[in-house]
Amino acid sequence: MIVWLNGAFGAGKTSTARELLDLIPGSTLYDPELIGNALRAQLPEKRLGEVDDYQDLPSWRRLVVDTAAALLMEVGGPLLAPMSLLRQEYRDEIFGGLAARRIPVRHMLLHAEETILRARIQHPDAWSGDPETGAEARAWRLARLPAYQTALPWLTRDAHVIDTGDLTPRQAAERAAAAVCEGAGACGIVQTPEPTGETLAAGVLLFDDHDRVLLVDPTYKPGWEFPGGVVERGEPPTRAAAREVAEELGLELGPGHPLRLLVMDWEPPRPPRFGGLRLLFDGGHLPAPEAARLFLPAAELRAWRFVTESEAATLLPAERFARLNWALTARRRGGTLMLEAGVPIG
Structure with missing residues (x-):
């Protein structure tokens, strides 16, 4: 302690x-x-x-x-x-x-x-x-x-x-x-285990009426992030992405929010981080009434907001912004991009 x-x-x-x-x-x-x-x-x-x-x-x-x-x-x-x-x-x-x-x-x-x-x-x-x-x-x-x-x-x-x-x-x-x-002053911040090896993570991009993308501000690490998280052992990535969005934002991604893979990015290990595979899915349009009902787990997320791509550049760490940039490109093209360390391959 x-x-x-x-x-x-x-x-x-x-x-x-x-x-x-x-x-x-x-x-x-x-x-x-x-x-x-x-x-x-x-x-x-x-x-x-x-x-x-x-x-x-x-x-x-x-x-x-x-x-x-x-x-x-x-x-x-x-x-x-x-x-x-x-x-x-x-x-x-x-x-x-x-x-x-x-x-x-x-x-x-x-x-x-x-x-x-x-x-x-x-x-x-x-x-x-x-x-x-x-x-x-x-x-x-x-x-x-x-x-x-x-x-x-x-x-x-x-x-x-x-x-x-x-x-x-x-x-x-x-x-x-x-x-x-007496237990006073206990810190209620989320306890996210430190990875012990490479991880598979799935994030979801949700868009408002102005085609701005939704970002969240985690309490447990610096920089803004996409809704999503680590895929658990034996869990399909799309199910993990939907589960994380429900846990983080109170939003159930049902049939009206199909998930389409935009980017698959291999993140190299940079000690003390182990790296791994990062997936970004297109979660589609989030109507204003649904956005108004979003809620945050106080111990895990501090804020959420819709941002333009240029605004995202000031909030996201460089590697996450590169991933977002290519994901938006893939969305405009209607395809999927494979990345290694944020750079397209093939």
Whole structure:
């Protein structure tokens, strides 16, 4: 298990985590900031200059998950992770990756009013060593308080909130420990198992009255996706595609929605991904009344929308957009295309 202590700078995450070590037997402090520091030391300056924060690095988000899993194999007990995580899509990606490894998360938000946070960040006792470095770090943390205020609506819905404004770190830790024992802050994100080999996946393209295509935004991985999922052992791909659409959108693809294969794409293995075969079917036209009745499983999908091909280019990862591009070409031609790594063959 991981107890993730979220919140703004000045909320008391690290000091509370240290106190929690005494209150949760067998727990270990896990600081994802150390991974960010390691990436700063390893990555070229050019790459670092392309991001504002190491959390914007996909490698940081993946390593946070992989390192947590490795640590739990070593120590067994709960990990205490004091780390601000203010972008919901990053929270979804990291917590989804942990869920895929069957690692439960208890999400705790240590909250304090902005006036208190500012006072704590600027307090002289909070900084030691080089005054110039301290001033730079203080300004950096103060500049990120607006992002915390922006994130508060989803944070308070997602996490168990502990107001630390009038609490000592020990008192905050006692409340966090009690909340963990009660099961508060449990992460309800979908637990999608990590593949152990090549997979066969089937997706469905559904179109509105303007011939825009339907995309969905998964909570458990970055980037938008087509409705669909992995074909189970012994399951026909068309049945798997229809099953996934029903599970994800509440839409039953009956006789009025025949599935026609548009694209069969072999995705090469790119460690740590195993690749496999990706099928895209034409699910036909989705009338507006049916689209209005779509619903999403909150633990799996965050949103859906109809998009043009140019809009899809800004939402889909490159390999998925290439697959969509060729699928739309096959649809216009009334045929089927075979692809290898997103490129037609034959």
